Amino acid sequence: MPQSVKNVLWSYNTEEIDPDTNKQIIVGQVLNFGTKEATDWLFRNYSIEEIRKIAVTIPSGQWDRKSLALWSLYLEINPESKQERVERG
Secondary structure (H helix, E strand, O other): OOHHHHOOOOOOOOOOOOOOOOHHHHHHHHHHHOOHHHHHHHHHHOOHHHHHHHHOOOOHHHOOHHHHHHHHHHOOOOOOOHHHHHHHO
């Protein structure tokens, strides 16, 4: 895992992060806070389908507003708000 990805995992011990087991954490953090280098790595290591599937599960309140605007267009997703998740049950 390159340093550009480790940089966005600031609240995690990157020595213990496994790209397969922890892909939800990695995808969420890189999409929200990653540089071009980090997002390039992300799309080389995970399929767009995997990224899309994870991204749509990130609650809208956990997204950086600008990141959500970009990735919702690029990935064609619309993450649910907290209210929508509560109503859905």
